[in-house]
Amino acid sequence: MTAPIKENLILAMDLGGTKFVAALVSSTGGIVSRQYKLTLADEGPEAVIRRMLETIDDLTGNTGLTSSSLSSIAIAAAGAIDSARGIVTASPNLPGWRDVPLKDIVEKATGIRTVVLNDASAAALGEHAYGAGRGVNNLIYITVSTGIGGGIIINGKLYGGACGSAGEIGHTTIDINGLRCTCGNIGCLETLASGKAVAREAQRLISSGAKTCILELAEGELQNVTAQTVSAAAQRGDAVAKAIIAKAAGYLGVGLVNLINIFNPEMIVVGGGMSKMGDSLLDGARKVVAERAFQLPAQAVRIVPSQLGDNAGILGAVAFASSP
Amino acid sequence: MTAPIKENLILAMDLGGTKFVAALVSSTGGIVSRQYKLTLADEGPEAVIRRMLETIDDLTGNTGLTSSSLSSIAIAAAGAIDSARGIVTASPNLPGWRDVPLKDIVEKATGIRTVVLNDASAAALGEHAYGAGRGVNNLIYITVSTGIGGGIIINGKLYGGACGSAGEIGHTTIDINGLRCTCGNIGCLETLASGKAVAREAQRLISSGAKTCILELAEGELQNVTAQTVSAAAQRGDAVAKAIIAKAAGYLGVGLVNLINIFNPEMIVVGGGMSKMGDSLLDGARKVVAERAFQLPAQAVRIVPSQLGDNAGILGAVAFASSP
Numbered sequence: 001m002t003a004p005i006k007e008n009l010i011l012a013m014d015l016g017g018t019k020f021v022a023a024l025v026s027s028t029g030g031i032v033s034r035q036y037k038l039t040l041a042d043e044g045p046e047a048v049i050r051r052m053l054e055t056i057d058d059l060t061g062n063t064g065l066t067s068s069s070l071s072s073i074a075i076a077a078a079g080a081i082d083s084a085r086g087i088v089t090a091s092p093n094l095p096g097w098r099d100v101p102l103k104d105i106v107e108k109a110t111g112i113r114t115v116v117l118n119d120a121s122a123a124a125l126g127e128h129a130y131g132a133g134r135g136v137n138n139l140i141y142i143t144v145s146t147g148i149g150g151g152i153i154i155n156g157k158l159y160g161g162a163c164g165s166a167g168e169i170g171h172t173t174i175d176i177n178g179l180r181c182t183c184g185n186i187g188c189l190e191t192l193a194s195g196k197a198v199a200r201e202a203q204r205l206i207s208s209g210a211k212t213c214i215l216e217l218a219e220g221e222l223q224n225v226t227a228q229t230v231s232a233a234a235q236r237g238d239a240v241a242k243a244i245i246a247k248a249a250g251y252l253g254v255g256l257v258n259l260i261n262i263f264n265p266e267m268i269v270v271g272g273g274m275s276k277m278g279d280s281l282l283d284g285a286r287k288v289v290a291e292r293a294f295q296l297p298a299q300a301v302r303i304v305p306s307q308l309g310d311n312a313g314i315l316g317a318v319a320f321a322s323s324p
Numbered sequence: 325m326t327a328p329i330k331e332n333l334i335l336a337m338d339l340g341g342t343k344f345v346a347a348l349v350s351s352t353g354g355i356v357s358r359q360y361k362l363t364l365a366d367e368g369p370e371a372v373i374r375r376m377l378e379t380i381d382d383l384t385g386n387t388g389l390t391s392s393s394l395s396s397i398a399i400a401a402a403g404a405i406d407s408a409r410g411i412v413t414a415s416p417n418l419p420g421w422r423d424v425p426l427k428d429i430v431e432k433a434t435g436i437r438t439v440v441l442n443d444a445s446a447a448a449l450g451e452h453a454y455g456a457g458r459g460v461n462n463l464i465y466i467t468v469s470t471g472i473g474g475g476i477i478i479n480g481k482l483y484g485g486a487c488g489s490a491g492e493i494g495h496t497t498i499d500i501n502g503l504r505c506t507c508g509n510i511g512c513l514e515t516l517a518s519g520k521a522v523a524r525e526a527q528r529l530i531s532s533g534a535k536t537c538i539l540e541l542a543e544g545e546l547q548n549v550t551a552q553t554v555s556a557a558a559q560r561g562d563a564v565a566k567a568i569i570a571k572a573a574g575y576l577g578v579g580l581v582n583l584i585n586i587f588n589p590e591m592i593v594v595g596g597g598m599s600k601m602g603d604s605l606l607d608g609a610r611k612v613v614a615e616r617a618f619q620l621p622a623q624a625v626r627i628v629p630s631q632l633g634d635n636a637g638i639l640g641a642v643a644f645a646s647s648p
Contacts, residue, residue, distance in 0.1 A: 297489050
């Protein structure tokens with residue numbers, strides 16, 4: 001019962017709109033055990049939190065630990081998080097989550113110190129502590145997935161701003177005459193370069209009769225077309241799919257130019273589902289950076305893919321819980 | 325000759341494309357003496373630097389000091405500055421300035437420790453140390469003048485990024501289908517919300533026959549129309565002028581939304597010539613922020629005019645020279 005493991009293990013969770021990942025992690029970033037479950041977000045916060053608590057019991061039980069053997073619980077969650085108080089103030093992908101005191105609820109149920117932070121902030125911390133950004137003092141993490149989010153590391157620390165909501169890179173206007181974004185703003189980067197945008201553009205082109213195998217890969221159903229389908233078609237050499245990705249890469253490049261001219265960062269780490277396209281996405285973005293950003297910061301920055309992939313969030317949550 | 329004044333006085337300069345300001349300032353920000361001269365930038369770096377050195381002699385002489393009575397010389401300069409080495413690497417408004425080792429030249433000529441930094445960075449530091457941003461930990465300074473520049477204060481310190489070039493807020497794309505900017509990028513905030521943009525829009529409207537008194541205020545010469553002329557016309561109630569300013573204010577608002585969603589700053593200080601329009605500019609920008617930025621950071625930020633006006637640069641240079 002006095003196992004030294006107690007001081008080293010953190011239970012980390014990455015709560016997304018579709019699934020959540022939970023893992024037992026050492027304070028040096030070693031993943032001891034990991035599982036994921038569907039969030040089933042439509043069932044609302046109470047049901048989701050109950051499932052999260054069950055998973056904590058499962059994970060600790062499977063490893064022969066009790067929940068009291070954990071030094072802390074660290075939760076990265078999608079949405080606007082008041083990190084100082086551990087409250088999920090709002091989350092577009094978690095219906096019904098409005099000012100949910102997640103930290104207090106989990107602490108009360110488990111008796112274990114709990115921290116909560118935004119998932120993209122966590123991923124930034126994760127890449128900085130254990131991934132592509134080790135030893136890099138000033139870096140921007142951008143996740144290009146269904147939506148686009150980001151996290152900012154300045155002087156080796158997560159920069160949260162006045163209320164911890166900094167880093168909403170996806171919700172910056174790059175097309176003043178563009179579409180209205182789900183956030184209420186106009187022409188956001190997310191409306192042009194996200195997975196959602198890629199799927200929408202593919203659906204539009206298919207509807208207007210473009211010759212492509214995308215629809216076939218989506219089993220003939222237009223609403224099944226996703227960024228993944230487009231990526232798969234591109235890998236087969238489909239010209240329409242390749243053009244859609246090239247266009248999104250160009251828009252992403254514009255977003256990166258803005259970040260580079262503002263931050264002059266040492267590194268930009270690109271994560272999220274779309275980053276799995278690798279250089280077919282990143283090279284297009286790098287080209288725009290070389291053409292348009294100021295020369296000094298453009299030459300200084302390295303634009304690299306995430307090293308931690310789906311584990312960036314949980315490992316960043318661990319780094320957050322372990323920081324003084 | 326052992327006057328204690330020696331340890332407290334800094335000679336500060338703000339070198340712009342049109343004029344330069346020089347002042348003797350105490351380390352607590354008190355301006356003892358101040359003068360300005362035309363830069364006559366077209367004469368090239370050597371002539372400009374000679375004029376700067378003469379001004380140093382003038383100012384110290386007039387105050388009964390010798391140049392050796394100064395603790396340091398602090399120069400805020402327009403352009404891309406390598407602040408660590410005190411080099412003006414390039415400057416759109418100072419023709420011929422390419423990798424000019426200004427720090428070394430001035431130190432050699434005067435024997436006094438010299439520091440050099442970007443003018444917008446200096447203004448940010450100035451407002452933070454002595455102006456609108458006293459006691460504010462995270463603030464963005466944006467100067468809206470002929471061009472648009474900026475400086476970033478994070479955790480109470482100037483954030484320079486990897487090479488000290490951070491803060492180029494004016495050169496972020498907000499209109500992906502817009503005009504090419506002088507910097508090479510497309511649809512920069514500067515192409516839409518700067519003094520230059522306001523003058524260009526007024527000239528365009530006058531050329532297409534708009535009914536306005538702007539041309540009259542520019543003595544009938546289209547090329548004499550500036551943002552100041554437009555502002556003067558607006559103050560007389562000219563509808564065209566008011567519409568031009570409202571449009572620029574809206575664009576500025578879009579730029580501020582981007583900064584607010586990225587930085588979640590406590591404060592944005594708006595300086596530069598255009599900020600002298602006061603609330604007729606700022607209220608339009610604030611309205612866009614209220615409509616489009618995320619609610620949490622939009623409610624947290626104060627958008628205020630510069631308090632130091634034309635002295636922000638020299639006072640910021642003093643703060644920079646005085647920092648450890």
